[in-house]
Amino acid sequence: MLRLLLVVSVFLIGLSPQPQLRADHAGERDPLRLVIVHVSDLDRIEARGGRGGLAKLASVVGTLRLEHEHVLVTHGGDAVSPSVMSNFDQGAHMIDLLNRLDLDLFVLGNHEFDFGPEVTLERVAEADFPVLGSNLRRSDGTKLPGVEDEIILEIAGWHIGVMGLLTPQTLTSSSPGDIAFTSEVDAAAERAASLRAEGADFVVALVHSGYDVDTALVRQGAVDLVLGAHDHLQHLLWPTNGTAFVEAGAQANHVAIIEILLQEGEDSDNDWSAQFRFLDTLEITPDPDMQQAVQGYLADFEEELGRPLAITEVALDTRGSSLRSEENAFGNLIADAFRVATEADVAIQNAGGIRGHRHYAKGSILTKGDVIAELPFQNPMVLLEVDGETLWQIVEHGLAAVEQRSGRFPQVSGLSIVYDPQKLPGERLLELHVQDQPLESDALYRLAVNGFNAKGGDGYEMLTELPRLSHPADGLSDTAVLMRHLEQAERIAPRIEGRIRVP
Known part of the structure; x- marks a missing residue:
């Protein structure tokens, strides 16, 4: 896991200002080569038709972690539900398997609320990875316990800021109870400014929303990279010198791999470039340890199913x-x-x-x-x-x-x-x-x-x-x-x- 440096909760009244993380690093830091492995809408643990599932994803992640020094694994939401198995344990098995994957970052999807907000908070408490939800609050304005607004990760002297945004349509597509939502685009602008003020060199938004919102975030340009979800489609959009957007489809049938090069630029600005690819998991050999865990869950549910x-x-x-x-x-x-x-x-x-x-x-x-x-x-x-x-x-x-x-x-x-x-x-x-x-x-x-x-x-x-x-x-x-x-x-x-x- 990448080291979590700082949790920023700027909406909470009474917090003292956080120390600035940015320093004059010009000429001091080596370029950062960061690999991001992104999946979303992954609620099914097993492969189907030879593609997807946790064991194949674990194999991809394990290989990349051996080949690269800095790897960040992200999930764009919709893990707890709506799989068949989630109806037996309300998604607890998925959190266990994502913990075994050593997931780095997760944003709440609308289906995380299918069993009501109380179950959502139970699953969040079980997670060993940060869970993000930057644009949602309880109706009284308080945060959901265990759900972070934004975080900054320190990687080899560089600071990567991350926010998580969830579609307000969750109010009608799931059962979030008294949760209130703000606009993803408005929240992105505010959170990006907060993260950069706190010293973030590069800002990522994990976004569980529709493609219209994704493209609006690209046009807005407040963040550097949008990691999408919700549409179950593969997308790549990167205007010249602008915000990049990628979405990997669903169920880890294909995995988005983004290789980012971040380096010092002139006048204290940072330059970055990236390579994007989609990896078809059809020919991937499942990770044996994860496969054993998956098979254990399948065996438990098979008789009842x-x-x-x-x-x-x-x-x-x-x-x-x-x-x-x-x-x-x-x-x-x-x-x-x-x-x-x-x-x-x-x-x-x-x-x-x-x-x-x-x-x-x-x-x-x-x-x-x-x-x-x-x-x-x-x-x-x-x-x-x-x-x-x-x-x-x-x-x-x-x-x-x-x-x-x-x-x-x-x-x-x-x-x-x-x-x-x-x-x-x-x-x-x-x-x-x-x-x-x-x-x-x-x-x-x-x-x-x-x-x-x-x-x-x-x-x-x-x-x-x-x-x-x-x-x-x-x-x-x-x-x-x-x-x-x-x-x-x-x-x-x-x-x-x-x-x-x-x-």
Whole structure:
């Protein structure tokens, strides 16, 4: 591990000024050759299709550490979730394996909050590496315990400043509780100025956000290097004499390797250059020690994952292209399970919460692992009381971004929807029936949803104002409800029934 020189927490009131680290080093320091190994969105421990996973990454890191004196290993976030295994131990196994990797730096991703902020803090406390989150605070303005705003690493007399930025969309894409976010771009400018004032020669931003934010940071130029995440794509952008940006994709299928040369320039300015490459891990031999640890976890989970629940008598498709734009048989299955378990009149499952992206052939045995892959977030089941007028607004919201294949698209039970996708958002719903009866605007209905949507996730803010009701599935997660539903059925045959229609 690189030596952590200083933790900067400038937002905390009452801190005395930190000593300046910069000195007149002109002619005194040798050039620094620093290798950064960057991955992100790595929540799966094993290789698939011969690529990715912790053992292959450990092999890459081990080789580079033997070949180079100064190596920095960074993770761009989304490790704790949403893997299948995370549903058994809420991501604790991943923190253990990253500790074994001797990870240097980590920024919180949106999926670090999938099990709520309390679990996030448990995982942070278990980490042997610095965890960054420079643009987030609790609603009272305090820091998250164990999460650093920024750090400065001392390497061979040079000072490398690092910040970590997380997308504010975490508020609707995960379950961060009372966490508040500031703009990534605004935070980058403030943190970069702070780091340089504290003596940083080179400033890096670990950023778990969208490509639009990444490019805005490049244009801003406040930091020297942006290490990206969140998009699951490989990107490289380096305008002449400007901020560089690189993102390595997901699951360590490819690893970004950045070789930086930092040297003294004229007039006390520092000059730097870099070489960027993406390493395909297909031909990488797994590190034997890490592979043994990975196999140990796989063996622990294998029996539970493989437990059979039910046989499907029809083919099922859980790919997002179907779920996010039209009625889907598997979506019907989930929504029916919710409605039955809670004794609701209607149930809605946001399509974005169904994550397996699989095709199940007729006659397939659905296992516990399959259910966890499809509903990985273990959201609690919530029963709400809703009037007909508000229920119309809820469904209208679910249909408002269908052309974008938005995760808010509703898979439903107890509802019959007719809508026109050619109309403007907010005007698309044409007919709505509850239990085959026309919707009554002043009637009260029992609506079952998952806890993510109940807290306003995917923009369902209107749900946060609705009264909560007790129900038979209180204390159960959506994952557990579907497992129970399948076990009781033994054989299933969900079909497209015309619940969501276009005239």
